[in-house]
Amino acid sequence: MSSVARFWRKIPQRYNLIGTRCTTCGRYFFPPRSFCPDCRRAGKIVSYKFPGTGSVVTYTIIRTASEQFEQMTPYALAIVKLDEGPLFTAQLVCSPEEARIGMRVRPVFRRISADGESGVIHYGTKYVPED
Amino acid sequence: MRDVAVIGVGCTTFGEKWDTSFRDLFVEAGALALEDAGVSGEQIGAMYVGNMSAGRFIEQEHIGALIADYAGLASTHIPSTRVEAACASGGLSFRQAFISVASGLEDIVVAAGVEKMTDVASGASVDALAGAADREWEGFVGATFPGLYAMIAHEYMSRYPLTREQLAQVAVKNHYNGARNPIAQFQQEISLETVLKSTLVADPLRLFDCSPITDGAAAVVLAPLEVARKFTDTPVRVLASAQASDTIALHDRRDISTLDATVAAGKRAFAMAGITPKEIDLVEVHDCFTIAEICAIEDLGFCRKGEAGRLTEEGVTALDGDLPVNTSGGLKACGHPVGATGIKQVCEVVMQLRGQAGKRQVDGARIGMTHNVGGTGATVAVHILGV
Numbered sequence: 001m002s003s004v005a006r007f008w009r010k011i012p013q014r015y016n017l018i019g020t021r022c023t024t025c026g027r028y029f030f031p032p033r034s035f036c037p038d039c040r041r042a043g044k045i046v047s048y049k050f051p052g053t054g055s056v057v058t059y060t061i062i063r064t065a066s067e068q069f070e071q072m073t074p075y076a077l078a079i080v081k082l083d084e085g086p087l088f089t090a091q092l093v094c095s096p097e098e099a100r101i102g103m104r105v106r107p108v109f110r111r112i113s114a115d116g117e118s119g120v121i122h123y124g125t126k127y128v129p130e131d
Numbered sequence: 132m133r134d135v136a137v138i139g140v141g142c143t144t145f146g147e148k149w150d151t152s153f154r155d156l157f158v159e160a161g162a163l164a165l166e167d168a169g170v171s172g173e174q175i176g177a178m179y180v181g182n183m184s185a186g187r188f189i190e191q192e193h194i195g196a197l198i199a200d201y202a203g204l205a206s207t208h209i210p211s212t213r214v215e216a217a218c219a220s221g222g223l224s225f226r227q228a229f230i231s232v233a234s235g236l237e238d239i240v241v242a243a244g245v246e247k248m249t250d251v252a253s254g255a256s257v258d259a260l261a262g263a264a265d266r267e268w269e270g271f272v273g274a275t276f277p278g279l280y281a282m283i284a285h286e287y288m289s290r291y292p293l294t295r296e297q298l299a300q301v302a303v304k305n306h307y308n309g310a311r312n313p314i315a316q317f318q319q320e321i322s323l324e325t326v327l328k329s330t331l332v333a334d335p336l337r338l339f340d341c342s343p344i345t346d347g348a349a350a351v352v353l354a355p356l357e358v359a360r361k362f363t364d365t366p367v368r369v370l371a372s373a374q375a376s377d378t379i380a381l382h383d384r385r386d387i388s389t390l391d392a393t394v395a396a397g398k399r400a401f402a403m404a405g406i407t408p409k410e411i412d413l414v415e416v417h418d419c420f421t422i423a424e425i426c427a428i429e430d431l432g433f434c435r436k437g438e439a440g441r442l443t444e445e446g447v448t449a450l451d452g453d454l455p456v457n458t459s460g461g462l463k464a465c466g467h468p469v470g471a472t473g474i475k476q477v478c479e480v481v482m483q484l485r486g487q488a489g490k491r492q493v494d495g496a497r498i499g500m501t502h503n504v505g506g507t508g509a510t511v512a513v514h515i516l517g518v
Contacts, residue, residue, distance in 0.1 A: 010267070031268040031380070058289070058387055060281035061334040062273060066258035069273040077278050077333075079286075079382045087382040089269050096334070101289050112272060124272065 004120055014124040017107060019086065021048040028084040052107035053130065054082040061096040068113045080105060080127055091126045104130040134356035135232045136366035137516065139168025140478040145347035145466030146316040153189050153247040154201045160348035160471075161202050161243060168352040169362050172204050175352075176237035178211040179227045181220030181244035182470035187259035189250050198243065217263030218419060220244060221473025222374075222503030222512025225351065229372045229514075232353045244475070245348035246468035256344050260469070263506040265380035277341055277420065279381050279507045281333035284422040287388035288335070291437035293425065295335065297444045299326035301421040302339045302463055304449055309460025311450075311490035316345055316466030340421040345466035349474035351481070365485045370406070370498070371515040373399035381507045390508035393430035400500070400513040401432070408432045411515070412496040413483055414454065415476035417504035418461040427502055428456060431513070450491055458483060458491045473503035473512060484518045 012018040019030035022043040027036060030050055036043030059078035062069070069075070076092035076099045092099055093108060105127040112124040141163025143156055151159075157180070165172070180198050185191045199211035214224040221244030228242035248256050261270040264279055287293060303323055309315035326339040359366035375395035378384055385391055401407060408431065416431070418424035428439040433454055442448060448456035459465045459479040462472060480499035482488045498517040504510070 031265075057382075058282040058286035060278050060285060060336075061331070062275055062278045063330075063334075064257070064277065064332050065254075065273060065275055066261055066270075067254040068258070069275075070254060072273070075273060077272070077274055077282070079282055079387065089274055089380070089382050090272055101285065122271070 002115060007120055007122055015109065017050040017052045017125055019048050019050050020045050028082070028086050030082060030086045030088050050082055050084060052082065052125065054080045054105060056092070056099070056101055056103045056105060057081045057087060058101060059092065059099045061099065078127065093126050093128045098129065106130045132233045133235055135229050135353055135369045136356045136359035137351050137369065137477065137481050138354045138359050138362045138366055139164045139170065139352035140481045141165070141167055142314050142349040142475055142478045143347050144314045145345050145468060147249050147344070148346040149249065151346060153185065153191065153245065154197070156247060156346060156348035157198050157243060157245040157350070158201055160245070160350040161241065164241065164350035164352050170239055170352055172202070173207060174239045175204065175209060175241055176239050177231055178209060178241045178243065179214055179224040180211070181214050181222070181224030181473055183215060183217050183220050183246060184259045184262065184469070185247070187251070187262070188256070189247050216510040217505035218417070218467070218469045219473060219503045219505030219510040219512050220470040221349070221475070222501065222514070223473070223510070225473060225477055225514060226372045226374055226512055228353050229369055232355060238355060238358070240353045241350055242353060242474060243348065243350040244471035244473055246470040247346050248344045248468060249346050253344065269380055275333065277336055278333040280420040280422055281336045282381065283388050283426065283507070284335055287422060287426070290388065293440035295327065296323060297440035298340065298421045298425065299323050300443045301418065301424045302326045304443065305418060305457050305461040305463040308450055308458050308491055309464025312460050312465055315460040315464050316343055317460070317464045336420055336422070342419045342462035342467035345468040347466060347468035347471045347475070349471045349478050351474060351477050365518070367481045367484050367516050367518055369514065370517045371400040371403035371513070373403060373513045375399065375511050377509050379506065379509045384508070388426060389436065390426055390430050390504065390511065392508050392511040393427060393502065393504065396511040396513040397431040400515050404515045406498065406515070410498055411454065411500050412498050413458055413480065413493045414456055414500040414502065415459060415461070415479050416456055416502040417472070418457055418463050419467060419504070421463070423504065424456065424461065431500070431502060450493070455493050458488065458493060473501065476501035476503060477514065477516070480516050484516060
């Protein structure tokens with residue numbers, strides 16, 4: 001079981017897709033980085049709120065999961081490319097048959113997992129097919 | 132830098148070893164390697180041990196000291212160091228031992244690897260293994276290891292001609308080899324149908340596309356080449372040692388279905404050995420999943436991207452093919468005790484080069500390669516060995 005602080009400190013990023021952007025080279029980061037891999041010390045990092053729309057680069061249907069996610073199987077997991085460029089991993093809220101590469105998706109706020117019966121409930125961003 | 136040789140190898144049988152503890156495993160592998168090398172404990176200058184997650188699997192850390200202690204070397208106060216890089220822990224352990232001997236700092240060095248995975252329930256082991264990827268941004272949202280490699284497979288199959296049958300052939304071939312390896316976890320051949328009808332784990336990967344949960348340990352003894360013949364008539368030279376890293380998360384890679392760390396480590400290794408892929412007689416690659424073997428063959432430079440499926444189907448990578456891949460049975464059939472795998476790969480190549488691989492012997496093998504991957508490609512170790 002993780003501490004509450006470990007989850008709590010990432011709430012802005014996980015709930016609202018607050019990432020970062022390097023104003024030196026213009027590259028966007030989600031998951032956020034505080035150090036630009038291209039500019040390194042010459043980079044200047046600022047906060048950036050992603051609208052969150054993007055498309056599916058690849059996906060899978062998870063049928064055997066770790067303990068925390070066992071109850072949710074089968075679920076679709078994807079690498080989503082945000083319109084600003086960065087790629088990250090998120091669950092899709094759709095049927096296994098619906099998932100496909102290239103699908104346009106938009107973010108939704110959802111429960112991700114629970115830390116046991118008495119632990120913290122983790123919320124975050126999942127993705128649904130764009131209408 | 133001094134030339135370095137492997138003078139002894141030892142490996143436990145791999146499998147679900149309910150009656151064998153973590154300590155039993157590495158003591159057995161170490162004793163076999165020392166016996167093979169004709170070396171006594173007092174002669175060992177240092178030890179390195181690859182281990183991914185004893186903390187999660189048996190709630191034990193401080194593995195370096197534990198191993199020295201139970202190997203009976205506490206009184207020699209030998210420097211003993213644990214090396215961790217997820218599933219590449221063994222490969223990095225071997226590389227650290229190589230560097231230690233090549234530098235001239237130590238003469239006789241043991242490189243070992245050990246993992247005891249079946250002392251926790253399978254859900255807990257899936258979770259521990261997920262720690263090899265990005266816990267904060269992959270594991271947190273429910274990514275499993277098979278799931279990440281499944282996403283590599285989907286992306287690969289959307290770009291290159293790879294059929295589901297060709298993917299399954301990787302497992303069929305590795306089980307064929309495993310059936311000829313007395314230490315393998317699965318010593319039976321399987322059919323394409325067995326793979327294609329097995330239960331889905333993470334689409335498109337099925338149970339028989341995945342390496343198993345395994346207990347096991349392996350150890351090798353290294354020495355300067357100039358003294359190696361004092362210990363053995365068949366020293367196997369380490370021609371190259373290379374290591375590379377990449378982003379921890381799959382989603383941050385330049386290309387989802389190319390392991391750039393494999394490409395980098397492979398190129399460095401070929402340059403160090405001064406040879407080309409054509410000169411390799413056999414290779415042990417990191418087939419944690421069938422798609423991983425396909426990517427490895429291509430990313431190491433044995434063929435162009437998109438060709439490994441066809442080569443597998445045509446038998447090029449089979450035991451009697453032009454480039455036998457995973458003669459041990461690979462991670463798929465020999466088993467994958469994560470920290471031990473990189474060392475087991477070296478054991479297999481050494482036995483092949485000595486002509487001691489029995490029913491799976493590759494005739495006239497002179498140069499072999501090992502390829503060990505941590506996570507989805509965030510760490511890669513490549514070694515070339517030759518006689």
